[in-house]
Amino acid sequence: MEYFTIIFSAIFVNNIVLSRFLGICPFLGVSTRVSTAAGMSGAVLFVMTLAAVVTYFIQKYLLIPCDIEYLQTIAFILVIATLVQTVEIVLKKVSPALYQALGIFLPLITTNCAILGVALLVIKNNYDLLQTVVFAAANALGFGLALILFAGIREQLDLYEIPASMKGAPIALITAGLMALAFMGFSGIV
């Protein structure tokens, strides 16, 4: 039940994009086609879970014992940047097919604040290891859900006539606002 609460809350109630405002750059940047949105979601699912677990260990076995928690930001961003590079190299060698699908999204993920954000939220919420994995994966699924739905709407939006000053970012933001409004319907459930 406890895990169900974490999952439901991360995907619907406190959706990482629409309610916590993390990962807005890829949300606006790679949401013009459903296929690229799906690729990005896969890469985020993979890296976010891995990064949350690795930073959990860094915090627990390195930063706290050495009493250097104030170096958290520097340590985490370095670990995430290295991790993304490693994943890219390993994936290229081990599974070229998967690399083909996710490869171009991996460098973009380093500066995706959702990854660092989830790592920091895990520490803030005092989760244990299993909760960390569940929380990170659920947040990644929430990101994927929002991104793919949004890409679907934007594909349709391309077909309509829009005033010149509303084209591009403004109409995308207003669409995202309406989606956030729809997701607010879930609040109060958990």
Added chain:
Amino acid sequence: MNKIIKEFNKGIIKENPIFVLLLGMCPTLGVTGTAANGLGMGLATMAVLIGSNIVISILKRVIPAKVRIPAFIIIIASFVTVIDLSLNAYFPVLYEKLGIFIPLIVVNCLILGRAEGYASKNSLFMSIIDAAGMGCGFTIALTLLGSFREILGSGSFFSMQFVPEGSPTFLFFVLPGGAFIALGILIALFNKMQQLSRE
């Protein structure tokens, strides 16, 4: 002198980080529930931006090209840690409000973008001007968005209440959905103004 003014001004209007370049969207939407939070976030980001631009511009010949991005990230992360600790010590209320978005300044694409695109190629003095201009543009945009949301959403401006207690306001603009829509409206207005000034 003209060049200095031009470099400073470009960050405010022509290449405004939020309205034109669309960089650093997460804090823009996340912490602009009130004008004061927007201003605080803008100033914190500007401090990091000026600091990192100074150091990167000084070290531009020392940092090897191949590892420049990790090096930039460490420099930025150090300044973010400084800001994080100072805000915690001197402005605890603002620190609570901004929360997770302070460490997240490190992944603000605006800062890495200026490091890579400007400070690593230009002189120290011009890098400071560039950072100050971009920082001002960012702060102005955040404060505008914060004011817009605070005035409509809670009927106050910098916490000064100007509608009677208990009267209805557009609470929607304080909620997450309102953040997206408010920013969408502001960018559309900015585009319209640019278009009119060109004609």
